Amino acid sequence: MKNEVNISEYIQVLFPQFEPALKQILIENGVLKSFEAGEMLMQTGQNMRSTILIAEGLVKLYREGDEGNEFFMYYLHPGNACALSMICATKQETSQVMAKAVEPTKGLMIPISLMDTLMKEYKTWYYFVLETYRSRFEELLTVVDNIAFKSMDERLEFYLKKQHRDLKSRSLTITHGEIANDLNSSREVISRLLKKMEQRGEVILHRNYIEYLK
Amino acid sequence: MKNEVNISEYIQVLFPQFEPALKQILIENGVLKSFEAGEMLMQTGQNMRSTILIAEGLVKLYREGDEGNEFFMYYLHPGNACALSMICATKQETSQVMAKAVEPTKGLMIPISLMDTLMKEYKTWYYFVLETYRSRFEELLTVVDNIAFKSMDERLEFYLKKQHRDLKSRSLTITHGEIANDLNSSREVISRLLKKMEQRGEVILHRNYIEYLK
DNA sequence: GATTTACTGTGACTTCAATCACACAAGGAA
């Protein structure tokens, strides 16, 4: 029963606002699944049968382009749910988005068959779902904002700030090439812009990592 | 009581799937509000006190940039709800989005105080809300896709196709300048790209309107 | 009909970002 104990602990810590009965249902029906760093939680075209609540780790969400290029959208932290897994689960449709664990991650898988009951019976659950949608929608609006209105250097600054905030570290372990990928740009462009930021004293560049100073 | 009769009719036609009791609540508590073409249903920074269901007309949703520039996201048709009005209403937060009537429009305003009950009591309502979020989220993902991965000529083609689909007409009453605004581009660029499309036989250009041939 | 306004067409130029082509440097593997 080690598994159940774990689930119970996660739920106590991550969702203290849930009603006891709701917690109990999640504990009884949820399955804890581990993902290694780099492993996919969700792939383009995949059919979802569970909603995923992130219990531990960090998950990166990408939009995938036609030619296989990736575009970084946002991170999911412990306590977050994957809005798309809820949506796709509910409609049993496939998603055009990729979710990749960037750290060893544990996900609490909730069967979609429960969604109806949970929604109707537990107010805190329905608030949680709405809040999940709302925050992801806002985040996506920010993404639109950036690519629609901002130039590459502004987008890069925003990206680094976000990394710093979400990874909670000044030293960002990332290569120029990876940044270029996330922003759907090219390595040289990013290198040059980073050099300018370094000259302005905003970062210090190293091999394989960047010190963020702002 | 003319107003109530109207509301009742709209609800019968647009939301046949709703339970009778749910329809009744909406009829009793909803208020029908008219908007002229060009009028705002929702403005950046505005606090929402109602969810809006579109009963008649057509509404255009924009993201607003820092310097007041607009970026077109999607249309709302009769039977659609404004996902953001639901989200903002629920959280009583302000939105960074503009909704503008492009035709004379009627909106059924549902007080947010009802949301809790409706969500808990009526399954068809909660399905409707989820579906609203889902479809808007998908639409926003398409927007991201376009600006992240596509070039201007592809975006223009996509835009015209969307106009054609949503306005259900081959003859699009729009100027090059307005298109440029919606795509956050410039008039000259759009004119030139349209000219090329005309040379390829995909459109015929006129003053103030475009015949879409595909 | 004359004037004015709004829309369209196009050449010339600028700018930002992407791409090409290398040189070089750090660090692990042989």
Next chain:
DNA sequence: TTCCTTGTGTGATTGAAGTCACAGTAAATC
């Protein structure tokens, strides 16, 4: 050590899109 992979720095070139400048033209108003 030497080799080799991977990451970084930088100049040169290209291309797409934005800007400037101005000409023409349809339609609306006087």
